[in-house]
Amino acid sequence: MHPAVDIPYFTHTLANGLDVVVHEDRHIPMAAVSVWYHVGSRHEQPGRTGFAHLFEHLMFKGSAHHPDGYFEALQEAGGLVNGSTNTDRTNYWEVVPSQSLELALWMESDRMGHLLPALSEAKFTTEREVVLNERRQNYENRPYGLSSVALAEALFPEGHPYRWVTIGAPADLVASSVDDARDFFRAFYHPGNASIAIAGDVDAADTMGLVERYFGDLPPGPAVLHPHRTTTLEREARLVLEDRVELPRLSLSWHTPEMFHDDDAAMDIAADVLANGKTSRLYRSLVYEARLAADVSAMQASREMSSVFHVVATAVPGSALAALDDAITRALEELAATGPTTAELERATARAEAQFVYRVQTIGGFGGKSDQLNAYNVFTGSPGYMQADRERYARATAQSVASAVKRWLREAPRVALSVVPRGQSVLALPGSEQVFPA
């Protein structure tokens, strides 16, 4: 393995529970700040879905000592600033000229410790409209956009924390109130449920001192209960969703093990062998040779409690989803029986190894080094988990991939979702039940 993809770091935990990780990289005169809160949509309650993400928006609306203009102050310093929410965590980041590191720390600490005095009903109401528009833009008004909603509802039983998508149900968003936001902040937004990573043109010792100064006096919060629930499907679910689309699409999904599990890496490799590029088995059979599909993809969507493996293919005009299903099923049977060839395994591990290198090219933002350090720290407890993460791929064998495919994709039921043009449910896999996702 290439040693250059190491991310050397210093780490420390403040008395109030805040984890701090610092990495020096002087290539550009910029500093990246990444703050992760260990809260995502899986910490929400049914009936209040979408709240973790809506709350992320509120974090940019101002805090007690800077009640307006979070974006303004950082933008004027030449910084980039953003955040994101998924099922398991919420992250916030700035990439600023290094002389403005303190500005970013001031702002992150002010909203971690003092958000609520600046949170008004008016800010809440406007931001809720913004989020409802985000949902319409990315789900309702996008072809196949509601697939993820339908799949989550079919894969997970009532009350399961992965049953809803992070953007949430519009009705739940409309029903939420600014009081919900206050409760949410008190429960989840405090140093004991957070981790801050700083990477870039900084001095590690000075930076540790700055973090202590800005965050050290924030009070620790209540212990956070992280839901942990796994599930299995009892039987196959066949669903059809009518949408504003031109070509029918088949999505097949299975429950698979959580991120950092050995079989999670094996499923990554299986996805590569099945559908990554022109050498992959499904691309060759469905797109390159037979022209049954316009596209095909496979992905292991890794998450903290458990993951989902997806195979998605779009039919060309005149080709039936059942034919795609047959071809995919055959490919999975073969992979479960004999595993990847030597060439396939070499390609997949070379690609996985290259991705580790590409991921350490930037200091911050989505997926840069500060984000990586936080991901490892929050999900495994060790910012230096990258070597162990990489070893999972080096350890994978034809046999381990075959066993994983057999166990998780062949011996377990799946959800088969057909998305078809409106009024054409007849194009779905036979026996599909129509769904209207929330």
Place this chain on the structure above:
Amino acid sequence: MMAVDRSRLPVSGAARPFRFPSIARTTLGNGLDLRVVAHEAAPVVSMAALVRGGSSADPATRFGLAAFTADLLDDGAGSLDGPGLADVFARIGAEADIEVWPDATVVSITTMARYAERALELLADLLVRPRFADQDVERVRGLRLDRLRQMRAQAATLADRAFTRAIYGGHPYGHPGIGHPAAVRATTADEIRAFHRATCTPQATALVIAGAIAPSRAEALAEQTLGAWRAPAPAAESALASVAVQTEPAARGCVLVVPRPGAPQSELRIGQVSASRLTPDYHALLLWNAVLGGQFVSRLNLNLRQAKGYTYGVRSGFDFRRRRGPFSVHTSVQTTATADAVSEVLREITELADARPVTAEELARAKAAVGLGYPRGFETAQQVARAVAQLALHELGADHFEQFRARLNAVQLDALPAAANRHVQPRALTAVVVGDPDAVGPQFAERGVTVEIVADEEE
């Protein structure tokens, strides 16, 4: 320990110095423009071959020819077929990309530094020795027609297409890179081969190599892999090549509605044909746009998103090209606010031209926002390669990056209105709405705004 002063934000110190990439420039014997940048941040090398032409070189009866041709480059080249190429790319962990811009086709490969030689050999195969086998042409034709069909369901694509056609008409920038179904159906394998022969030549190509590689080695590798490339003698002048359209863009100044019955939102594009990359107003326009809608905190986003909650976001921008490129505002808004959003955008642009010009404070903030963060664009080998490719495309000086902030800071407040008025005229703006006609029609009617219903093009 000193307590934090929360009564004010900390004051930032002076910007630390940054050395922009030093570009070693040579021309190979065959005319290929070679630019090499040593960039040691990660064990990665990124290379980009920029071939002048792009979708604006499409013949009038063959819209999409440049993109169709480019799409086939990695479908078989040299001794390898498509899957064979994909196999080698995977084994060296390479990410290969082929893009067709309005003014150029760009073939780029990023890989581990230790595989730089292999990657450059593959890049040379793609540029010089593509196979264009008949069966690959037919397969790719099918894929492109399927994609064109799927695009009919994408609101953003419909908006882009209608907007481009409305403001450019028959100009070389007036059609989407992927082209039109009829032209994609009609294109022959021989036309593709001839187009490639005519357009992909060493004289038309700039190659940028950036990353963890010594410039002398990069130059030697480029000479070894591409030094013997000679432009083939042009075949008999193709009948297609001579009919490229050259009409001047025409501004329209109206509201066009592309019907999307039942759409849950309205997709908007508002703009006009505007400035080329080499305009002397370049830096002034960047600053003017930062104030209007070029960043999160801008007049448009503060109004439409932050104050009114009409949208998840709105942005404006100039697409600077070799010829006059489009200026456009793009957003997706809730259906009930469609006409209001259009009139607010027009009002913001109009007021920037008269009632509420850019203030000194706004200008200072825009200079800081655009200038201070500038080094961020030179972090990875890939970013550096792309930035240098832009210099080649627009024939900009090697000191462009070094001079950028000084030129930005030299822009005077009183120069802004004139610069903006030369390139954006509020009355010439065309608005395209992709939305539910029954819901948005009455909104415009109430305001006395005439709208024209236009169909998505089906050619």
